[in-house]
Amino acid sequence: MDAPLINIKDISFEYEQTKALENISLKVEKGDFLAILGPNGSGKSTLLKIMLGLIKPTKGTIELFGEDSKNFKNREWVGYVSQKSNSFNSGFPATVEEIVAGGLAKKTGLFHRLPKNYKEEVHHALVAVGMESFTGRSVSELSGGQQQRIFIARALVAKPKVLILDEPTVGIDHQNVQSFYNMLASLNRDKGITLVLVTHDVDTVTDKITHVACLNQTIHFHGFKDQLHTMSDAQREAWYGHSVRK
Ligand code: ADP
Ligand code: MG
Numbered sequence: 322m323d324a325p326l327i328n329i330k331d332i333s334f335e336y337e338q339t340k341a342l343e344n345i346s347l348k349v350e351k352g353d354f355l356a357i358l359g360p361n362g363s364g365k366s367t368l369l370k371i372m373l374g375l376i377k378p379t380k381g382t383i384e385l386f387g388e389d390s391k392n393f394k395n396r397e398w399v400g401y402v403s404q405k406s407n408s409f410n411s412g413f414p415a416t417v418e419e420i421v422a423g424g425l426a427k428k429t430g431l432f433h434r435l436p437k438n439y440k441e442e443v444h445h446a447l448v449a450v451g452m453e454s455f456t457g458r459s460v461s462e463l464s465g466g467q468q469q470r471i472f473i474a475r476a477l478v479a480k481p482k483v484l485i486l487d488e489p490t491v492g493i494d495h496q497n498v499q500s501f502y503n504m505l506a507s508l509n510r511d512k513g514i515t516l517v518l519v520t521h522d523v524d525t526v527t528d529k530i531t532h533v534a535c536l537n538q539t540i541h542f543h544g545f546k547d548q549l550h551t552m553s554d555a556q557r558e559a560w561y562g563h564s565v566r567k
Contacts, residue, residue: 324387325350326398326483326515327372332381334367341367342378347534347543349483354509354516356526356546359536365519366404368536369485372517373401400424400476402469404487404519417455417463417471418443424475446478449512451504465492466501477508484508486518498522502529523549 327349334342342364349355349372357365370376371383374390383390385398421443426433436442447453450470455463460471469489476484486505490498502522506529508514520526527549534543542548 328384332378363536400481424478446474
């Protein structure tokens with residue numbers, strides 16, 4: 322059996338005044354589609370930043386692909402779309418193609434150099450998120466959900482093994498959320514991309530995910546999605562921080 326792609330071992334993290342995470346352990350295996358749930362302020366974004374190596378835990382260790390993350394220098398394993406990425410002001414001039422190509426640009430000294438076949442690579446990434454007919458459009462003309470897909474394409478174009486998304490449906494119209502998750506599920510199923518996402522869309526993701534992790538001040542839980550279905554209403558309320566109908 323391969324080592325987990327991400328193995329978080331008993332980590333804690335404190336900002337100057339705030340304990341954000343306490344004694345969290347979590348494994349992400351190849352092919353997983355993991356949803357991280359929890360009320361606002363429960364440390365979900367902090368946990369993602371720790372997985373990404375953007376911040377170091379105050380306690381505990383992280384292994385990536387079986388190696389201590391301290392020794393793991395490869396940054397290409399992961400694509401990340403942060404919370405509220407889709408907030409271009411109107412008038413932002415970049416086209417969809419330019420934004421997605423940015424995910425391929427390698428910094429070489431002062432220059433960003435694109436590979437020769439970048440148009441083809443950008444096209445494949447846009448097809449994967451269902452946005453290939455928008456190539457020449459300005460991103461600021463697109464809806465929140467369309468912009469979110471463009472950011473995912475920008476991450477995908479670098480061919481990551483794992484895609485990490487922080488509340489990706491926040492700017493998406495309610496009626497488009499289902500098709501957004503269908504797109505993510507096909508990345509997971511058809512392209513074999515391991516997905517980790519923070520979300521509040523408990524009811525919509527349940528059919529798509531393979532695993533769930535819940536964070537709140539008192540309960541930490543990581544298990545299979547089936548366990549979501551067997552929770553009592555009181556447990557669901559405790560885990561999500563608000564009541565959620567099945
Ligand atoms: P979530 O994503 O679940 O809403 P966060 O990981 O953003 O939670 O935050 C966890 C806790 O850490 C919260 O209490 C939040 O106020 C605090 N926090 C988050 N970012 C910072 C920061 N940069 N400086 C200080 N405290 C922070
Ligand atoms: Mg957050």
